[in-house]
Amino acid sequence: MPGGKRKEMIPNCGEMNRVTIKWRNSMKIRDSLKRKYNRCIIGICAFMMFLLSTCSNDSPINKEKPDVPKPDPEQIEVIGNVPNTIPSDIAIVKQATKISQLTGDYDKHLNKPTLSQAYSRYRIEGTDLGVPFEDGDITWLLFGDTWGPKSGLHDAIGYTTDKNPEDGLNLDFVIDDMGIYQGVIIPGVSTTGAFEVPTDGLVINDEFFLWITTDHSDKISMGRSVLATANRANALKGQYSKVYDLSISKFINVSVVKIKNS
Incomplete structure (x- = not known):
């Protein structure tokens, strides 16, 4: 610088x-x-x-749980009185009481043997229904699907001459040549499938008439109702013949009444 x-x-x-x-x-x-x-x-x-x-x-975690509504106490419906309809003239106010078991060998409810001994005598393991109709001194009982040694669900036929059901019914069954229960047989009509069962019967002058459902399938439980007939000898073997188709659509299950002097 x-x-x-x-x-x-x-x-x-x-x-x-x-x-x-x-x-x-x-x-x-x-x-x-x-x-x-x-x-x-x-x-x-x-x-x-x-x-x-x-x-x-x-939050339901912090909030107290609401009171769960208690169901209304169960009310026992009066037998013979239909709710929400016009009251019937007669109301049965006493409940039914079991007298005895009809089939099987031993009544586990009452802890005693049955009168029919249906398994030991006829090899009936189990059955359902039991539609009654009168034939003079005999009362017939048409049972439905029956389990036992036979192939399929045959419909066992029971009968009794017991006139005092207050102490139980002595019930017998129509049998085949082997002594096993015999079901209803109608040529050309299936009677051994599920839901193929008798719905009613009656006797007029030793001529038996029987109504039975048939044509069971996976889509339709009961496809047809058939009327069949038999004379007394064949009825005691369970062998009937078809008369005609009663219905293929409506009124499959029927209940008939025999009118006097008709």
């Missing part, structure tokens, strides 16, 4: 102003971000408080 003197550097005023402006702008941006951050924190806190308040009021 001339004269050996050191020259001092004087800062440029323009540069200082630009630095100051940048610093102020950066401070403004920082303050703006800080305010936005604070508002965001406040919003999150308010939302969390709202959720906690909602859960404390509606």
